[in-house]
Amino acid sequence: MKLVKGAYEVGDVKLLDVANQYGTPVYIYHAEKMAEQLNKLKQAFSEVNLKIKYAAKALTNISILKFLCNQGIGVDTVSIQEVKIALQAGFKTEDILYTPNCVSYQEIQEAIKLGVMINIDNISILEQFGHEYHSSIPVCIRLNPHIMAGGNSKISTGHIDSKFGISVLQMRHLQRVIKSNNINVIGLHVHTGSDILDADVFLKGAEIVFEVAQEFDNLQFIDFGSGFKVAYREGDVTTDINLLGKRITKAFKEFCKSYGRELELWFEPGKYLVSESGYLLVKTNVIKTTPATVFAGVNSGMNHLIRPMLYEGYHDMVNVSNPNGTSRIYSVVGYICETDTLGFDRKLNEVREGDIIAIKNAGAYGYSMASNYNSRLRPAEVLIINKKAHLIRKADTMEDILRNQIALDF
Ligand SMILES: *Cc1c(COP(=O)(O)O)cnc(C)c1O
Numbered sequence: 001m002k003l004v005k006g007a008y009e010v011g012d013v014k015l016l017d018v019a020n021q022y023g024t025p026v027y028i029y030h031a032e033k034m035a036e037q038l039n040k041l042k043q044a045f046s047e048v049n050l051k052i053k054y055a056a057k058a059l060t061n062i063s064i065l066k067f068l069c070n071q072g073i074g075v076d077t078v079s080i081q082e083v084k085i086a087l088q089a090g091f092k093t094e095d096i097l098y099t100p101n102c103v104s105y106q107e108i109q110e111a112i113k114l115g116v117m118i119n120i121d122n123i124s125i126l127e128q129f130g131h132e133y134h135s136s137i138p139v140c141i142r143l144n145p146h147i148m149a150g151g152n153s154k155i156s157t158g159h160i161d162s163k164f165g166i167s168v169l170q171m172r173h174l175q176r177v178i179k180s181n182n183i184n185v186i187g188l189h190v191h192t193g194s195d196i197l198d199a200d201v202f203l204k205g206a207e208i209v210f211e212v213a214q215e216f217d218n219l220q221f222i223d224f225g226s227g228f229k230v231a232y233r234e235g236d237v238t239t240d241i242n243l244l245g246k247r248i249t250k251a252f253k254e255f256c257k258s259y260g261r262e263l264e265l266w267f268e269p270g271k272y273l274v275s276e277s278g279y280l281l282v283k284t285n286v287i288k289t290t291p292a293t294v295f296a297g298v299n300s301g302m303n304h305l306i307r308p309m310l311y312e313g314y315h316d317m318v319n320v321s322n323p324n325g326t327s328r329i330y331s332v333v334g335y336i337c338e339t340d341t342l343g344f345d346r347k348l349n350e351v352r353e354g355d356i357i358a359i360k361n362a363g364a365y366g367y368s369m370a371s372n373y374n375s376r377l378r379p380a381e382v383l384i385i386n387k388k389a390h391l392i393r394k395a396d397t398m399e400d401i402l403r404n405q406i407a408l409d410f
Helices: 015-022 031-044 062-070 080-089 105-114 123-133 168-181 199-213 241-259 271-277 307-311 398-402
Strands: 002-004 007-010 026-030 050-055 074-077 096-098 117-120 139-144 185-189 221-223 264-267 278-289 294-298 317-319 327-333 341-349 356-359 380-385 388-393
Touching: 007 015, 015 026, 015 278, 015 356, 015 380, 015 388, 026 031, 026 271, 031 050, 031 062, 031 241, 031 271, 031 380, 062 074, 062 080, 062 380, 062 388, 074 080, 080 096, 080 105, 105 117, 105 123, 117 123, 117 185, 123 139, 123 168, 139 168, 139 199, 168 199, 185 199, 199 221, 199 241, 271 278, 307 341, 317 341, 341 356
Parallel strands: 026 380, 050 074, 050 264, 074 096, 096 117, 117 139, 139 185, 185 221, 221 264, 294 327
Antiparallel strands: 002 007, 026 278, 278 294, 278 356, 317 356, 327 341, 380 388
């Protein structure tokens, strides 16, 4: 987002023009920014056989999936519905990884029928799978290396109490299930959480997987999941992708040598690819001054962007319709009947009623976590690509709210 001649632009499109054309609230994404992130990742790992599987749950709009599919990457899905959207978006079955947690065995069978790569994170499911398919369907195993990592306990998945993955401490049990059913394990997977800053954490996870991997003869890839931290505000420290690339590449090459074969190295970035490409534009309904605070009340809230309330996600904001106003401090709050503070004590150019505020880092886990709470309508989504804005999802209407409801005749 750049300030050009008094107007904020993304990919040479004025944000205010998008707000005027499509109304507010509206989600806006910038395709070229996603491609830029993708290229940074590819370059950092240019010396290994890298495969990127976009974590679809971050932003699941079919046009976004089509755009990323056209970039030549694969996709990581966590539900059978995401598998189906990915197939519709054009991903080939062999480029789709299905990484569910606590789903029914029937859902896994359905994914196998669709022909995608299965990632199993539970011994009981693996036993059922083994009894039915033996070595006929290759699988990936999701391990839990028990590393505490990530920005917030709610987004950390590798620790001892986590429900994700098969514990590395259960290796003997796991091997017994694999051997007795002749299961063909071709990949190992770890994903230790989100917002991981430190290359050491990834390396620690990697070292544990490399050790375990020696007990599997038929591996084709190792999947290091994701969790790269992106910038949420000016000057924010982020995962140093180049440093991570250097260190993981070195460790991975050494591992491949001792393993005796070149394997593929997979990552499943969600946030890293799409977070910074997204903006949620909201309109200020009211300014409310209380004895303690000046509130800017906007036409959105936890129904459209729940990250601040769910796990203290930080979203920088800019007043795009008064870029030269005097800076003042505001608490930006939503219109939902809950305490849905989008940003505490934010310095913004003077916010007047009617002003449009752009909420940054709204590409990942924004729309994909949106709901109709308070019977509010979910916003439209717009993709900026080649300097043009395209509608990629219409805003909800009242019919959408009522669609599956059944009004009984009393
Ligand atoms: C959510 C998730 C990701 C993506 O995480 P980000 O922090 O958005 O990059 C990757 N892999 C799995 C298995 C996930 O559940």
